[in-house]
Amino acid sequence: MKPEEIERMRDEALDAFAAAGDLDALQAAKVAHTGGTSPLALANREIGALPPQAKAEAGKRIGQARGAVSKALAGRQAELEAERDARVLVEEAVDVTLPHDRVPAGARHPLTTMMERVADVFVSMGYEIAEGPEVEAEWFNFDALNFVPDHPARQTQDTFFVQGTREDGKPTVDDESGIVLRTHTSPVQARALLDRELPVYIVCPGRVYRTDELDATHTPVFHQIELLAIDEGLTMSDLKGTLDHMVKALFGADMKTRLRPNYFPFTEPSAEMDMLCYVCRGESVGNPDKPCRTCSSEGWIELGGCGMVNPRVLVACGVDPEKYSGFAFGFGIERMLMFRHNVEDMRDMVEGDVRFTRPFGMEI
Numbered sequence: 001m002k003p004e005e006i007e008r009m010r011d012e013a014l015d016a017f018a019a020a021g022d023l024d025a026l027q028a029a030k031v032a033h034t035g036g037t038s039p040l041a042l043a044n045r046e047i048g049a050l051p052p053q054a055k056a057e058a059g060k061r062i063g064q065a066r067g068a069v070s071k072a073l074a075g076r077q078a079e080l081e082a083e084r085d086a087r088v089l090v091e092e093a094v095d096v097t098l099p100h101d102r103v104p105a106g107a108r109h110p111l112t113t114m115m116e117r118v119a120d121v122f123v124s125m126g127y128e129i130a131e132g133p134e135v136e137a138e139w140f141n142f143d144a145l146n147f148v149p150d151h152p153a154r155q156t157q158d159t160f161f162v163q164g165t166r167e168d169g170k171p172t173v174d175d176e177s178g179i180v181l182r183t184h185t186s187p188v189q190a191r192a193l194l195d196r197e198l199p200v201y202i203v204c205p206g207r208v209y210r211t212d213e214l215d216a217t218h219t220p221v222f223h224q225i226e227l228l229a230i231d232e233g234l235t236m237s238d239l240k241g242t243l244d245h246m247v248k249a250l251f252g253a254d255m256k257t258r259l260r261p262n263y264f265p266f267t268e269p270s271a272e273m274d275m276l277c278y279v280c281r282g283e284s285v286g287n288p289d290k291p292c293r294t295c296s297s298e299g300w301i302e303l304g305g306c307g308m309v310n311p312r313v314l315v316a317c318g319v320d321p322e323k324y325s326g327f328a329f330g331f332g333i334e335r336m337l338m339f340r341h342n343v344e345d346m347r348d349m350v351e352g353d354v355r356f357t358r359p360f361g362m363e364i
């Protein structure tokens, strides 16, 4: 084991490290020149077979050579790592001044948030949310609610009938099938009374259908929210108090409602409910200097229909009208959104244009 041999092994290792262009090449050189089968390691293993004097000398020489090799390795390693880090900083830099191309986050439709806000008012009073099918049996949609068989609302000019199959396998036509797209959320009342234990306090938000053409004030698909309370001893004053609480919760503490007599098959007595105009608070009435567009200076806004549940409906749903009474009311969400936010064209609500929905904010 000549000294020149040891020096050659050392120099070869140093040259290989210097020549390594990246960390992978350095790793290969490291294995070749410092690993268990590298020339210096093999030489080190041969020391044991040398005579004592030569052993000490060779040990010293090989030890120095290995020390120089590992120092060079560590130095080159540090250099290459620094180069890599500098390159990564440049290559992976993010230019925060570039224009972004993110898809804007979506938000729920104002009709949905409006409907949920109304439902929340009643949930906080202990009412439960109830839902029913949109494709509904004619019996639930009309008969159970005391619509007489020849009531005009049952005609095909108002109601979408769903085609069914007759006993002979042929499709039904028009109003033969007994299945309709529900024209109001009221059938959920009948279903709830048949399904639930009394007393019943429910609120039913949902989509309903009528054969109207889509125009500025009509849409064939719209939303209603309906309320039903059946208990012992409920009276018209409970209905009035509930309505007042609702408009106070939605429009402010100084709001109030009024009832005007009306007729609906499923309530008796029935009333049209109005709420104080939330814009002028009634101050535009008889005051031409301060006209109000929202209520046409009438001071009140028509909200929807209500009344005490007709005893015939209670009987149809298996409830004893001698013991129980209750009230119901319902109104259209589109209409409420229109006057609450001065929306003038109902088509804006169904066209899905974000320019309409964006001003309502990102409420989710």
Ligand SMILES: [Zn+2]
Pocket: 277, 278, 279, 280, 281, 282, 284, 292, 293, 294, 295, 296, 297, 298, 299, 300
């Ligand atoms: Zn007004």
